[in-house]
Amino acid sequence: MSLKKTYRNISFRIVIIYAVTSLLWFLFSDTLFQYFPDGNTTADIKSYIFIALSALLLLYLMKQLWSAQNDLLLKEYEDDLTGLQNRSSLQTTLSDFISNKEKFHLLFIDFDRFKMINDLYGHESGDSVLIQVSNRLRTNQYIKPQDVVARWVADEFIILLKNRTDDEIAIFIDDVFSDSAVPLQIYGKEIINSISIGSVQYPHDSTVASELLRFAEIAAEEAKKSVGSTHVPYRKHLSDLANRELYLEEGLKDALENNELLLNFQPQILTNTQEIIGLESLIRWKHDDQFISPGEFIPIAEKSGLIIKIGDFVLRETCKQIPIIEEVINKELLFSVNVSARQFYQMDYIARTKEILEETNIHPSKIVLEITESIIMEYTDFVIESLQELKDLGFQIAIDDFGTGYSSFKYLELLPVNMIKIDQSFTQSIHNVRTKAIVQSIISLGHNLKLKILAEGVENVLQVNCLKELDCHYLQGYFFSKPLSVENLLIEYKK
Ligand code: C2E
Ligand code: CA
Ligand code: CA
Numbered sequence: 001m002s003l004k005k006t007y008r009n010i011s012f013r014i015v016i017i018y019a020v021t022s023l024l025w026f027l028f029s030d031t032l033f034q035y036f037p038d039g040n041t042t043a044d045i046k047s048y049i050f051i052a053l054s055a056l057l058l059l060y061l062m063k064q065l066w067s068a069q070n071d072l073l074l075k076e077y078e079d080d081l082t083g084l085q086n087r088s089s090l091q092t093t094l095s096d097f098i099s100n101k102e103k104f105h106l107l108f109i110d111f112d113r114f115k116m117i118n119d120l121y122g123h124e125s126g127d128s129v130l131i132q133v134s135n136r137l138r139t140n141q142y143i144k145p146q147d148v149v150a151r152w153v154a155d156e157f158i159i160l161l162k163n164r165t166d167d168e169i170a171i172f173i174d175d176v177f178s179d180s181a182v183p184l185q186i187y188g189k190e191i192i193n194s195i196s197i198g199s200v201q202y203p204h205d206s207t208v209a210s211e212l213l214r215f216a217e218i219a220a221e222e223a224k225k226s227v228g229s230t231h232v233p234y235r236k237h238l239s240d241l242a243n244r245e246l247y248l249e250e251g252l253k254d255a256l257e258n259n260e261l262l263l264n265f266q267p268q269i270l271t272n273t274q275e276i277i278g279l280e281s282l283i284r285w286k287h288d289d290q291f292i293s294p295g296e297f298i299p300i301a302e303k304s305g306l307i308i309k310i311g312d313f314v315l316r317e318t319c320k321q322i323p324i325i326e327e328v329i330n331k332e333l334l335f336s337v338n339v340s341a342r343q344f345y346q347m348d349y350i351a352r353t354k355e356i357l358e359e360t361n362i363h364p365s366k367i368v369l370e371i372t373e374s375i376i377m378e379y380t381d382f383v384i385e386s387l388q389e390l391k392d393l394g395f396q397i398a399i400d401d402f403g404t405g406y407s408s409f410k411y412l413e414l415l416p417v418n419m420i421k422i423d424q425s426f427t428q429s430i431h432n433v434r435t436k437a438i439v440q441s442i443i444s445l446g447h448n449l450k451l452k453i454l455a456e457g458v459e460n461v462l463q464v465n466c467l468k469e470l471d472c473h474y475l476q477g478y479f480f481s482k483p484l485s486v487e488n489l490l491i492e493y494k495k
Pocket of ligand 1: 266281282283293294295298311314338339340400401424456457458459476477478479483
C-alpha cells in the first residue's frame with residue numbers, strides 16, 4: 001500500500017470513529033451522569049472527560065499512523081528479498097556520503113556463476129542463495145554501524161566502508177572470501193561459489209557517484225576473469241579494457257549473421273608413428289579486417305551468453321566438415337570441439353548436441369567434447385550425470401588444460417572421461433626437471449585409469465622426444481602443424 005493510501009485510510013477511520021464517539025456521547029452521557037446533580041460543575045466534568053477521551057483516541061490513531069508510515073518508509077528503502085538497503089536507498093546514501101565529504105571505500109561484490117545456479121536449480125534456490133550470501137555480508141564481523149551493505153541488482157551487492165585504511169579493507173575482503181569458502185545450502189545440496197570484488201576509493205578514484213559505481217563494477221568484472229574468489233582495486237587502464245570489451249561484444253552479436261566466424265583445425269598426432277589421428281576445431285573471428293583471438297572474445301561470448309549460439313555453430317560446422325575432410329585425407333579421424341562452462345550448464349545442452357549430430361548425420365563416437373577442469377569441479381554431481389549421459393550416447397570426453405585448475409585425483413576416478421589433455425604450459429617447460437616429474441605423474445595416472453593422454457603445445461623435437469620417452473599417447477602443437485583453415489588442411493594432408 002502506498003503512503004498516500006495509508007494516510008487516506010487512517011484519516012477516514014479518525015473521522016468515522018470520532019463521529020461515532022461524539023454521537024454515543026451525545027446520546028448516552030446524560031444517562032451516565034443522571035445520578036449527578038445537574039449544574040455547571042457536572043457540565044464541566046462532562047466536557048473534560050469528553051476532551052480527554054477524544055485526545056486519547058486521537059493519540060492512538062496518530063500512533064498507528066506513525067508506525068504505518070515508518071513501516072512503509074523502511075519498505076521503500078529495503079530490498080524485499082534480502083532486507084538489505086536497496087538500490088535507490090544506496091544511491092541516496094552514496095550522495096550523502098559524498099556531500100559530507102566522508103572518506104570511504106566502495107566495494108562491488110559479484111557472486112560468480114549465479115546464473116548457472118538459477119538455470120540448474122531454479123529461481124527459488126537462487127533466492128535462497130542470495131539470502132544466505134546477504135546474511136553473511138550483513139553479519140560480517142568487520143562491518144560497523146556507520147557502514148552500508150546494499151543489494152545493487154540480482155546477485156550484485158555494494159558495501160560502503162567509511163574511514164578505513166587499505167590494510168583494513170584487505171582484511172575485510174579476506175574475511176568475506178573465507179566466508180565464501182563455507183558451502184551454501186540448497187535443499188540439502190551444498191555448493192561453493194566464489195566471489196569477485198572490485199573496489200574504488202572516494203575521493204581518490206572519483207568524486208562522482210555514478211563514476212564510482214561504474215569503476216567499481218569494471219574492477220569487479222576484471223576480478224571475475226580470474227579463477228576463484230578475487231579482488232581487483234580499480235585502476236584507470238581497466239576503463240580502456242572495458243570499452244574494448246563493449247566494442248567486441250557489440251561486434252560479436254552480429255558475427256554469426258555476418259559470416260565473420262570460421263573454424264580452423266589443428267592436427268593431433270599419434271606419438272609413435274606421428275600419423276594424424278584427429279583434429280581440434282578452433283574458432284576464428286575476423287572483425288573489421290582483423291583477426292581477434294578466441295582467448296579474447298570467448299570470455300566475452302561466455303559472459304554475454306552468445307557462446308551458446310557460437311558453440312552450436314562450432315559443433316554444426318565441424319560435423320558438416322567431417323565427411324569432406326575424411327574423404328580428402330582418406331582416413332577416419334576424431335574431431336574435438338571445445339565446450340565452455342556456460343554451454344555445458346544449459347539444461348538442454350545434451351538434447352541440442354544430440355540434435356545437431358542427428359541433423360548432420362554424424363555418429364557421436366566421432367566427436368570428442370573438450371571440457372575444462374573448472375567445469376568439473378563446481379557442480380560435480382550434475383557434471384558426472386551429464387558426462388555419463390553423453391558417454392552413453394557415444395561421445396568421447398577429454399579434460400582440457402589439465403593441470404591448470406584444481407583437479408582432484410579423487411574425481412578423476414569417478415568421471416566418465418576418455419582423455420586427459422596436458423596443458424601446454426607443462427609441455428613448454430618440460431626441460432625443467434620438476435615439470436618433467438609432474439608430467440610423468442600425470443601420464444602414469446592416466447595409464448592406471450586407462451585414459452588416453454595428449455600433450456598440447458608441442459613446439460620442438462626435444463619436447464617430442466621427452467613426451468615419447470614418458471609414453472604420452474598423442475601430441476598436438478606447432479611442431480606438427482598450426483591450426484589450419486579447411487582449404488589449407490586439405491592441401492596439406494591430401495592423400
Ligand atoms: P585450447 O582449447 O587450449 O586450444 C589450444 C590453443 O593453443 C589454441 O589457441 C591453439 O592455437 C594453441 N596452440 C596449439 N599448438 C600450440 C603450440 O605449439 N604453441 C602455442 N603457443 N600455442 C599452441 P587458440 O586457437 O587461440 O584458442 C585459444 C583458446 O580459446 C582455446 O584453448 C580454447 O580454450 C578457446 N577456444 C578456441 N576455440 C573455441 C571454441 O570453438 N569454443 C570454445 N568454447 N572455446 C574455444
Ligand atoms: Ca581445447
Ligand atoms: Ca588446452
